[in-house]
Amino acid sequence: MALLNAILRRTALGVVTLFVVSVLIFVGTSILPGDVANIILGQMATPESLAALRAKLGLDEPAHVRYFIWLSDLLTGDLGFSKAGAGAGTIGTPISEMLMPRLVNTLRLATAVAVVAVPFAVTVGLLAAMYPGTKLDRAVTFTTLGLISVPEFLVATLLVLVVAVQLGWLPATAYISGQETGMKLVRALAMPALTLIIVASSQIMRMTRATVLNVMSSPYIEMAILKGVPRKRIILRHALFNAIGPIANVIALNLAYLVSGVVIVETVFAYPGLAKLMIDAVQTRDLPLVQACAMIFCATYIVLIFIADMVSILSNPRLRHPR
Amino acid sequence: MAALLEVDGLTIDARKDDGSLAPIVKGVSFGIERGEVVALIGESGSGKTTIALSALGYSKPGLEFTGGEVRLDGRDVITMPPDEKRDMRGQRVAYLAQSAAATFNPALTIGEQVTESPVLHGQMSREEAEDRAEELYRALELPDPDRLGKRYPHQVSGGQLQRLMAAMALCGRPDLLILDEPTTALDVTTQIEVLKAFKSVIKREGAAALYVTHDLSVVAQIADRIVVLYAGDILEHGDADQVINRPAHDYTRRLMAAVRPPPAAGQGDEALAEHLRDSPAIEVKGVNAGYGRRMDGSVTVKVLRDVNLTVQRGHTVGIIGESGCGKSTLARVMSGLLPATDGDILLDGQVLRPGLQQRDRSELQKIQFVFQMADVALNPRQRIGSILGRPLEFYFGLRGRERRRRVGDLLQMVELPPEFAGRYPEELSGGQKQRVNLARALAASPEVLLCDEVISALDTIVGANVIELLKRLRRQSGVSFVFISHDLSTVASFADDIVVLYAGRVVEQGPTDRVLSPPYHPYTRLLIASVPELRIGWLEETMESQEAQAGIDRVVRMTDTGCPFFDRCPIAIEGTCDRETPPVRRLGGRHAIECHRSEAEFLEGSAPA
Numbered sequence: 001m002a003l004l005n006a007i008l009r010r011t012a013l014g015v016v017t018l019f020v021v022s023v024l025i026f027v028g029t030s031i032l033p034g035d036v037a038n039i040i041l042g043q044m045a046t047p048e049s050l051a052a053l054r055a056k057l058g059l060d061e062p063a064h065v066r067y068f069i070w071l072s073d074l075l076t077g078d079l080g081f082s083k084a085g086a087g088a089g090t091i092g093t094p095i096s097e098m099l100m101p102r103l104v105n106t107l108r109l110a111t112a113v114a115v116v117a118v119p120f121a122v123t124v125g126l127l128a129a130m131y132p133g134t135k136l137d138r139a140v141t142f143t144t145l146g147l148i149s150v151p152e153f154l155v156a157t158l159l160v161l162v163v164a165v166q167l168g169w170l171p172a173t174a175y176i177s178g179q180e181t182g183m184k185l186v187r188a189l190a191m192p193a194l195t196l197i198i199v200a201s202s203q204i205m206r207m208t209r210a211t212v213l214n215v216m217s218s219p220y221i222e223m224a225i226l227k228g229v230p231r232k233r234i235i236l237r238h239a240l241f242n243a244i245g246p247i248a249n250v251i252a253l254n255l256a257y258l259v260s261g262v263v264i265v266e267t268v269f270a271y272p273g274l275a276k277l278m279i280d281a282v283q284t285r286d287l288p289l290v291q292a293c294a295m296i297f298c299a300t301y302i303v304l305i306f307i308a309d310m311v312s313i314l315s316n317p318r319l320r321h322p323r
Numbered sequence: 324m325a326a327l328l329e330v331d332g333l334t335i336d337a338r339k340d341d342g343s344l345a346p347i348v349k350g351v352s353f354g355i356e357r358g359e360v361v362a363l364i365g366e367s368g369s370g371k372t373t374i375a376l377s378a379l380g381y382s383k384p385g386l387e388f389t390g391g392e393v394r395l396d397g398r399d400v401i402t403m404p405p406d407e408k409r410d411m412r413g414q415r416v417a418y419l420a421q422s423a424a425a426t427f428n429p430a431l432t433i434g435e436q437v438t439e440s441p442v443l444h445g446q447m448s449r450e451e452a453e454d455r456a457e458e459l460y461r462a463l464e465l466p467d468p469d470r471l472g473k474r475y476p477h478q479v480s481g482g483q484l485q486r487l488m489a490a491m492a493l494c495g496r497p498d499l500l501i502l503d504e505p506t507t508a509l510d511v512t513t514q515i516e517v518l519k520a521f522k523s524v525i526k527r528e529g530a531a532a533l534y535v536t537h538d539l540s541v542v543a544q545i546a547d548r549i550v551v552l553y554a555g556d557i558l559e560h561g562d563a564d565q566v567i568n569r570p571a572h573d574y575t576r577r578l579m580a581a582v583r584p585p586p587a588a589g590q591g592d593e594a595l596a597e598h599l600r601d602s603p604a605i606e607v608k609g610v611n612a613g614y615g616r617r618m619d620g621s622v623t624v625k626v627l628r629d630v631n632l633t634v635q636r637g638h639t640v641g642i643i644g645e646s647g648c649g650k651s652t653l654a655r656v657m658s659g660l661l662p663a664t665d666g667d668i669l670l671d672g673q674v675l676r677p678g679l680q681q682r683d684r685s686e687l688q689k690i691q692f693v694f695q696m697a698d699v700a701l702n703p704r705q706r707i708g709s710i711l712g713r714p715l716e717f718y719f720g721l722r723g724r725e726r727r728r729r730v731g732d733l734l735q736m737v738e739l740p741p742e743f744a745g746r747y748p749e750e751l752s753g754g755q756k757q758r759v760n761l762a763r764a765l766a767a768s769p770e771v772l773l774c775d776e777v778i779s780a781l782d783t784i785v786g787a788n789v790i791e792l793l794k795r796l797r798r799q800s801g802v803s804f805v806f807i808s809h810d811l812s813t814v815a816s817f818a819d820d821i822v823v824l825y826a827g828r829v830v831e832q833g834p835t836d837r838v839l840s841p842p843y844h845p846y847t848r849l850l851i852a853s854v855p856e857l858r859i860g861w862l863e864e865t866m867e868s869q870e871a872q873a874g875i876d877r878v879v880r881m882t883d884t885g886c887p888f889f890d891r892c893p894i895a896i897e898g899t900c901d902r903e904t905p906p907v908r909r910l911g912g913r914h915a916i917e918c919h920r921s922e923a924e925f926l927e928g929s930a931p932a
Contacts, residue, residue: 219425226379227440227491228412241430317430317475 002322006313014306021298022074026067029287029294038285074295080288095292098277103296105176106274110258112189113196118251121201125208130235132213140209144202156195156268163191173270192269196262200254207250211243218242245312252308260297325397326354327531328378328499332391335373335382335555347373347386349555355499360525360532362542362563364578365552366782367753374552375501375535377401379416380408395499413440417492421504423484427476433487434472441495452494459490462527463520481646482513486520493528500525500532506541510645510809511853518544518855519866537782539582540855543567544862551575564859581787582857586815586839602672604636604803605657605690605771610666612656622664625881626652626827630666633913634771634820639797639804641818641835643811643850647879649827650807654773657805658692670771688718691764695776697756700763701748707734707759708744714766733762738792754785758792765796773805778813790817811854815839820913823847826879826887833914842925844916845892886919894920 037053038045054060058069073080079095128140147155164172176188215221216239224234263275278293280286313319333351336344348370355361363371376382377393380400392399400411412418417440420426427436437459438452447455453472460468463486476484485505492500505521506514522545525532534545542549542563549566551559551574559572570576610630615623626649634640642650655661657668662677669675670689676682694700701710711730715721721729731741737758748756757777764772774793778786790813797804808814814821814835821838823831823846831844838847852868855861880887885901892900896919905917916925 219420219422220428223418223420223426224428224439226376226381226412226418227443228409228414229439229443230409233443238428238431242428315430318477321475321478 003313003319006319007310010306010309010313014302017302018299021302022071022295023067025291025294025298026063026070029291030063030066032285032287070291079292082286082289095289098289099274099292099296102272102274102277105272106259106262108185109189109192109196109262109271109273110255112193113200113258114255116193117197117201117254118204120197121204122208122247122251124201125205126212126235126240128205128209129212129216129239130231132216137209140205144206147198147202148206151264152195152199153264153268155198156192156265159191159195160268163194176272192262192265192271195265195268196258200258203254204247204250208243208247211246212239215239215242241315244315248308248311248315249305252304256297256301256304259300327357327396328355328533329394330354330374330377330391331394333374333377333393334388334390335370335377336387336389337385338387344387344389347555348377350391351552351555351557352391353550353557353560355531355533357498357531358529359547360534360545362534362536362546362549363552364536364539364542364549366537366784368554369552370555371535371537371552372503375503375533376418378499378501378533379412379418381412410444413497414444414446414495415497416499416501417495417497419488419492419500419502419505422508423488423505424476424481426488427484429476431475432472433474433476433479437472437487437491437494440491444495446495456490456494459493459524460487462524463487463490464516465490482509482517485509485513485517489521489524493524493530496528497530500530501535502532503535504537507536507538511811511855512645512849514541515853515855515862515865518862521545522862538855539567539578539783540857540861543857543859544855551578567857567859578783579857581783586811586851586854602636603633603669604638604671605634605805606667606669606672607632607653607657608667608669610653610656610663610668612652612661612663614652614661620664625883627656627663628827630824630827630829632822632829632832634803634805636770636803637797637801638819639806639817640820640822641814642805642807642822642824643809643814644824645809645850645879647826648824650809650824651775652827653824654692654775654805654807657771658690658773659687660692684718688767689770691767691769691772693761693764693772693774693777695779697753697760697780698748700760701756703748705747706744707746707748707751710748710759711744711762711766714763718767729766733766736765736796737762752785754781754789757781757789761789761792761796765800765802769802771803771805773807775807776809777806779808779810786813793817811850823850826881828887828917830888830918831916833910834912837910837912837914842910842916842922844918844925845894845920846888849891886917894924896920 037050037057037059041049041053051060058066061069070080077096079099082093082095082098124140128137131137160172163170170187170190172191176185212235216235221234221238224238229238260275262273263279265271266273266276267279274293274296278290278297281289281293329352331352333348334346335348337347339345351370351374353361363374365371373382373386377388378395378400380393380403382388388401393401395411395415400408400416403411427433434453434456437456438447438449441447441452441455442449446452456472457468460471465471465483465486471479471487479487488505502521506517509517518541534542536542546563549559549561549563550557551566551572553574559566559570559575561571565571566575567579570579607630610627611625612627613622613625617623630653632640642653644650652661656663659668659675659677659679659682667674668677670686675686679687708727708730711733712721712726715726715729727744730744734741734743739755739758739762743751743755743759748759751759757780761777778789781789793804793806794817796802804818806814806818818835820833821831821835822829823838823844825846831838831847839851843851852865880890882889885899885903886892886895886905889895889900895901899919903919905919908916908918908922910916910922918925
């Protein structure tokens with residue numbers, strides 16, 4: 001019962017958070033100065049033409065009405081149409097059509113990074129925790145701290161400088177049109193992926209090491225040592241089980257970041273991902289597109305953190321097996 | 324035949340931050356024969372745990388072996404290569420720690436942890452180990468032995484976990500058991516059961532044991548030989564009978580003297596009449612309280628049920644009961660930390676507002692709380708001077724020289740030198756920290772001092788000194804004390820009145836002399852009978868008694884109907900005690916017992932067994 005309760009409570013909390021986020025996003029985009037009508041008409045705007053366009057676009061309705069129209073459309077999967085004008089030349093394009101290829105690109109990159117970074121980082125973090133104070137541990141601590149402190153555009157730029165310019169192994173940009181397959185795709189993804197692997201692994205590594213080391217100072221670990229349990233088993237069976245919660249959370253945060261926070265990396269490598277689309281949408285005041293991107297990003301965070309919380313709830317025997 | 328374990332000239336040093344070494348164990352030698360129980364006794368800091376761990380070739384981080392040998396069957400375990408050490412641990416020498424709750428891994432099943440060592444060492448197959456574990460569960464009289472292994476540590480009680488730790492240690496049939504204060508954290512009623520289980524299982528398995536403790540009464544029940552340690556040196560070493568009945572060393576005699584006599588009538592200090600005024604200092608009237616407040620003001624876990632008590636000015640009321648009976652909850656309610664759901668707290672005849680936030684400064688000042696763990700209660704980043712100065716400034720607006728002078732007075736009051744004002748808590752010993760903790764409460768010049776287990780974490784001698792200090796303060800200041808402890812002997816030597824709490828109900832209260840002599844409530848009787856005596860053979864005698872058979876090592880259960888003590892009571896009346904709330908029987912004066920049995924029946928039940 002305790003388990004079911006915890007899961008239900010957590011699910012309800014997730015739904016409420018999503019709802020609150022949708023309100024915030026809507027309010028946030030509404031209070032931006034100027035609206036789509038301004039942008040479309042630009043210099044030619046007269047009060048009459050603005051009013052007419054607003055009426056046509058439904059912008060003259062009160063805010064809460066617009067919010068609920070937007071929310072119900074969103075819930076039925078209708079993201080609306082792009083309202084950006086002139087420069088972008090996308091007016092009237094369905095937003096889902098603009099989003100889909102970008103979303104695929106982003107997920108491709110995120111998956112590539114996650115598949116490599118998560119197992120690699122957890123393993124190295126565990127190794128560092130198994131041999132604290134050794135050369136390996138100190139090297140890991142020093143390197144990860146360094147990499148976390150350096151901004152990612154610097155990591156990206158240095159990689160371009162070394163791998164693409166000096167060595168010439170890989171292309172400096174990662175532009176993909178969507179038709180690439182096999183090696184071509186791998187080559188295109190390699191540079192941004194490598195940058196993100198470096199950035200994301202550092203945090204996961206540090207957290208894994210710190211959590212496991214913290215567990216390692218508990219009396220039950222000392223007991224295991226005094227029972228003659230080998231070190232490897234102590235780490236993998238006794239310590240890791242108690243460290244799963246925090247590790248799952250830092251992994252979730254990093255995965256969410258791979259979807260939403262990678263705009264710098266996308267820009268450096270000219271990679272057509274979702275984050276870059278959002279930045280472009282902001283520049284063209286394409287508010288429906290901004291809202292859609294923001295909702296995707298927030299939902300990713302909420303879902304991933306929800307999964308991490310589920311993992312830590314399920315790894316807690318107190319909840320799995322009540323008294 | 325050589326001894327099983329020989330400790331020979333062992334020295335262990337602590338490496339300090341500046342790289343220099345400080346001796347912890349200074350050339351200690353003794354031996355343990357097969358099948359023999361040797362006790363290491365001493366205060367904290369005497370090096371007893373450090374010596375015990377050396378039998379496993381292990382030292383806590385920061386400590387180093389710097390000389391001597393610890394030989395197991397002639398082989399030195401300190402210089403053993405790591406692989407051999409791992410083989411020896413769990414298989415030949417097994418360790419039982421003080422807190423089973425911390426020693427069991429919360430994420431693994433009990434069965435896996437109990438059978439882990441013999442299976443890993445290749446002594447037994449998993450099935451054999453599981454059979455062996457089940458056999459041990461039976462021998463240790465644990466409930467539901469065939470399914471116990473599949474449960475998790477949080478699903479069993481503290482006393483059961485402590486015995487499960489014995490099963491974990493014994494599963495691989497070790498030659499030597501190291502027991503490190505294995506009953507210190509337990510209630511008396513649980514301790515007695517665990518001790519009995521340890522003793523019989525050690526005998527049955529024919530294992531030798533090294534028993535580490537600071538409690539002489541416990542040692543008297545279990546040890547064949549006793550080694551008395553002080554500051555890393557052996558002061559005395561001899562047969563249990565000789566050390567207990569004819570101690571040779573002065574220090575041993577002082578240790579014996581600090582052991583509080585078993586609780587008996589006639590020990591309570593009578594309060595001085597000069598402090599008595601009309602209204603009691605603090606009164607608790609019909610209080611219900613608990614945790615997990617719901618929207619409608621009720622609570623999910625009800626702890627205190629209809630509690631009434633009165634503390635006269637200058638008097639001391641002792642509150643006793645096992646853990647989980649609501650002692651600390653009562654103190655929290657009285658202080659306002661936990662608002663009651665029903666009932667009133669009266670200070671000086673005035674009803675107090677239930678929550679701390681609503682009380683004004685003078686009400687806050689009059690009731691002060693002394694917490695159990697001075698380590699945790701004192702801010703490690705503040706000097707003693709500012710810890711004591713803060714309440715002076717807050718309540719009385721003292722600053723500068725005036726404040727410094729008062730801090731000096733307070734330190735003097737708790738018998739600490741004035742220069743301690745400049746020190747940090749970590750520079751002080753446990754007893755000194757507890758004195759500062761006390762001075763912090765006294766700084767507010769309170770009328771009521773709530774002391775929650777203030778000496779439970781202290782060594783016997785240090786604790787006895789703190790009690791002397793409390794007695795002196797009480798005489799000088801006229802402060803009223805509420806003194807909470809699970810240690811009946813301490814309460815008996817200090818309190819004017821005793822309140823016995825069971826499962827959130829007051830089952831008996833009255834003047835100390837009356838509570839500690841017949842007629843007793845059956846629960847009071849069980850508590851008194853369970854306090855270990857400094858006498859060889861006490862354990863066996865007590866286990867024969869009727870109370871012990873009925874009431875020892877059961878979990879305290881809160882009930883809404885009937886008497887909560889029903890399932891542990893040797894004189895319970897089926898059909899009445901489990902259904903109806905027991906009536907309060909007034910036995911003259913302040914003495915009252917809450918029970919279905921009559922006064923005559925109590926006396927009958929109290930006849931010597």
